[in-house]
Amino acid sequence: MQNLVIKIVKALLKIENEKGPFIVKCLVARNPDDIQWDLVLAADWFDEDRIQRLNYLSEKVLCDFDSDTISQFSGIITISPNSDLAQFLRKRQDEYNLHFGKRNVGERHIIQTDNNQAPMVLSLVNFPITEAA
Numbered sequence: 001m002q003n004l005v006i007k008i009v010k011a012l013l014k015i016e017n018e019k020g021p022f023i024v025k026c027l028v029a030r031n032p033d034d035i036q037w038d039l040v041l042a043a044d045w046f047d048e049d050r051i052q053r054l055n056y057l058s059e060k061v062l063c064d065f066d067s068d069t070i071s072q073f074s075g076i077i078t079i080s081p082n083s084d085l086a087q088f089l090r091k092r093q094d095e096y097n098l099h100f101g102k103r104n105v106g107e108r109h110i111i112q113t114d115n116n117q118a119p120m121v122l123s124l125v126n127f128p129i130t131e132a133a
Helices: 002-019 050-062 067-071 084-100
Strands: 024-029 037-042 073-078 120-123
Touching (some): 002 024, 002 037, 002 050, 002 067, 024 084, 037 084, 050 073, 084 120
Parallel strands (some): 037 073
Antiparallel strands (some): 024 120
16 A cells, blocks of 8 residues: 555645645545545646546556556545535545644555545645655
């Protein structure tokens, strides 16, 4: 899983440098018995054209995935920054950052929630990944 997180965080940092910040950037797993992670993103800069947005993100995020990484990954989900899910995930990110702060690359804390859309959440905010990682 660490490899998945590192590849995604590195890709998201490049995207943020190009386009601007994400309001929400989390990995979400819906089934604890068969964990596959969805990358859930929200940003003010998202293009109105959903297909174009997903094509852009897929090209940038999935380009370095190997077979092990892709086996842990389900898909990319983009949401409106004003949606209920975005507000819920943003709150989880903020709480997580207050509690854990900046962490090491190997550290990850999966948050268990009672939200049906996001029962397991891994915040991708504040991972100290550099280009050399």
